Amino acid sequence: MPFEDEVGAALRRTGDGFATDQQALVDRGEQRGRRLVARRRVAAVTGTVLTMAVIGGIGAYSGGWLGGGEAKGGGANVATAPSPADSPVQREEDTVGAGRGAVTAAQMVATFKSLLPGGTFTDTLSRGTDSARPGVSGLYDDGKGKAAIGLSLSRIAPAGTMARQMTQCPDKEMSGYDSCTSEKLADGSQLLLYRGYEYPDRRVDTKLWRATLATPQGFLVDVSEWNSPAEKGEPVSRPNPPLTLAQMKTLVTSGTWHAALNDLPAARPEKPGPGLSGGPEAGPILLSLLPNDGISVVGKGGQGDYAYAVLDDGKGKSLVQVNAQPGMGDAAGALFGSGDVTTLPDGTKVKVEKKPGEKGGAGVVWWTVDTLRPDGMRVVVSAFNTGNQNKPATRTNPLLTIEQLKAIALSPKWLEGAGS
Structure with a gap:
C-alpha cells in the first residue's frame, strides 16, 4: 500500500480519537507531482482534519495499518x-x-x-x-x-x-x-x-x-x-x-x-526547519495572534503546520485551530469555487463558513475562515463554542468573532519562515 494511502487509512481510523493534520504527513511526497499533492491536500483539509485536536502523537500511533506482506x-x-x-x-x-x-x-x-x-x-x-x-x-x-x-x-x-x-x-x-x-x-x-x-x-x-x-x-x-x-x-x-x-x-x-x-537501519538525524509541509511552525504564531483582553489560554498543542488553543474568557471554553500550508495555488478552484468567497485587492481569497460541529457534541457550532494568498499560501482558522468537540457546547458562539478569525488568518506572520 502506498505511504500516503496507509496514512489516509490510519487517520480515518483514528480521527475520532487522536489525530494530526493529514496533509502535513504526506506533503513530502511532492516529488510525485505538485498537482497530486494539492489534490490530496484538498481531500484532507476540507474534510475533518481541522476538527481534530493534535496531541503529542499518542493516538496517531495505533494498530490496524498493516498493508500486506504479513x-x-x-x-x-x-x-x-x-x-x-x-x-x-x-x-x-x-x-x-x-x-x-x-x-x-x-x-x-x-x-x-x-x-x-x-x-x-x-x-x-x-x-x-x-x-x-x-x-x-x-x-x-x-x-x-x-x-x-x-x-x-x-x-x-x-x-x-x-x-x-x-x-x-x-x-x-x-x-x-x-x-x-x-x-x-x-x-x-x-x-x-x-x-x-x-x-x-x-x-x-x-x-x-x-x-x-x-x-x-x-x-x-x-x-x-x-x-x-x-x-x-x-x-x-x-x-x-x-x-x-x-x-x-x-x-x-x-x-x-x-x-x-x-x-533496522538507523534513522537520519533530524534537521531543524519549518513545519512539515514547508510552512511555518503554527503553534507560536497562533498564540502570538490571539487576543489577550480577559482571555486565558487553558490548553494548547500542535505539530508543524497545525496548532490549536483552548480559550476561556470566564463565559465558557472555546477551541481555536489553525492549519498553514504553502503551495496550495493549484487547489484554488476546488477550495474557493463556491460558498461565501471574497477576493481582497491583493488577490487573496477569503472564504467564510458557519456550520454545526461534526464530532457529536450537543449544540456545537463550527466557524471557519479559509484564506489563499496569490503565492499559494493557505491559512485556515476554525473556532468552536466548546473546548472539546466531543463534549456539549459551553457557550452560544465561539469566543472569537469571524473578524478576529480573519485577522489571524490574514496576518503576515504566516509568510515568515514559509518555504515554497
Whole structure:
C-alpha cells in the first residue's frame, strides 16, 4: 500500500480519537507531482482534519495499518485484530528502510508470546525486520475474555520530534483519558503509559491502553491493547484490557526487542526547519495572534503546520485551530469555487463558513475562515463554542468573532519562515 494511502487509512481510523493534520504527513511526497499533492491536500483539509485536536502523537500511533506482506497464524482476520503500526506522524523522509531480515515474522510472534504473562495468543499477524515496520498483533486471552493487542518497532531520530511526540501525554481537555504518565528512565529512555478510550466521547465502552518507549539509541517500541477483540466494531469482551500498565512497561522495555531494532537501519538525524509541509511552525504564531483582553489560554498543542488553543474568557471554553500550508495555488478552484468567497485587492481569497460541529457534541457550532494568498499560501482558522468537540457546547458562539478569525488568518506572520 502506498505511504500516503496507509496514512489516509490510519487517520480515518483514528480521527475520532487522536489525530494530526493529514496533509502535513504526506506533503513530502511532492516529488510525485505538485498537482497530486494539492489534490490530496484538498481531500484532507476540507474534510475533518481541522476538527481534530493534535496531541503529542499518542493516538496517531495505533494498530490496524498493516498493508500486506504479513505472516499469518490461526486464520487471522485483519478485521478482527489490530496490526503492527507505523506512525503517521513520521515524515516520509524520516522513514527508515527495511532491515536484513535477521528477525523473522515468526520470531516476532514467538518473542511477543514469551513476554506475555500466560494465557493464549492467537489469530496473529506479524512482520519481521525484512520490513521497515516490524511488528506483531493478535488476540490475547488470559481466561477473562479475548482482547486485541499489538506491538510495533521502528527506528527514529534520537531525542527528535517523534521521540517527544510519542512519549508526551496529550492535553486532557482534548482527549479525556483516565491516566497518563511520561517518565525518564535510568538509561535515558522516555516511557509513556496511557489509559484512555478508543473514542474520546466514549460512544462505546472500548478502552485503549498503551505503552511507548523511546530510547537514546533511537529505538521506538509501542504496544497497544483494547478490552475488545477489535479496536472498532466489536463489543467489549471484558471491563479492562488484559495487561496492567506495569506489565506493559515490562513488555516495551524488554531487551529482547533489541535484535530486531538493531537490524533496522538507523534513522537520519533530524534537521531543524519549518513545519512539515514547508510552512511555518503554527503553534507560536497562533498564540502570538490571539487576543489577550480577559482571555486565558487553558490548553494548547500542535505539530508543524497545525496548532490549536483552548480559550476561556470566564463565559465558557472555546477551541481555536489553525492549519498553514504553502503551495496550495493549484487547489484554488476546488477550495474557493463556491460558498461565501471574497477576493481582497491583493488577490487573496477569503472564504467564510458557519456550520454545526461534526464530532457529536450537543449544540456545537463550527466557524471557519479559509484564506489563499496569490503565492499559494493557505491559512485556515476554525473556532468552536466548546473546548472539546466531543463534549456539549459551553457557550452560544465561539469566543472569537469571524473578524478576529480573519485577522489571524490574514496576518503576515504566516509568510515568515514559509518555504515554497
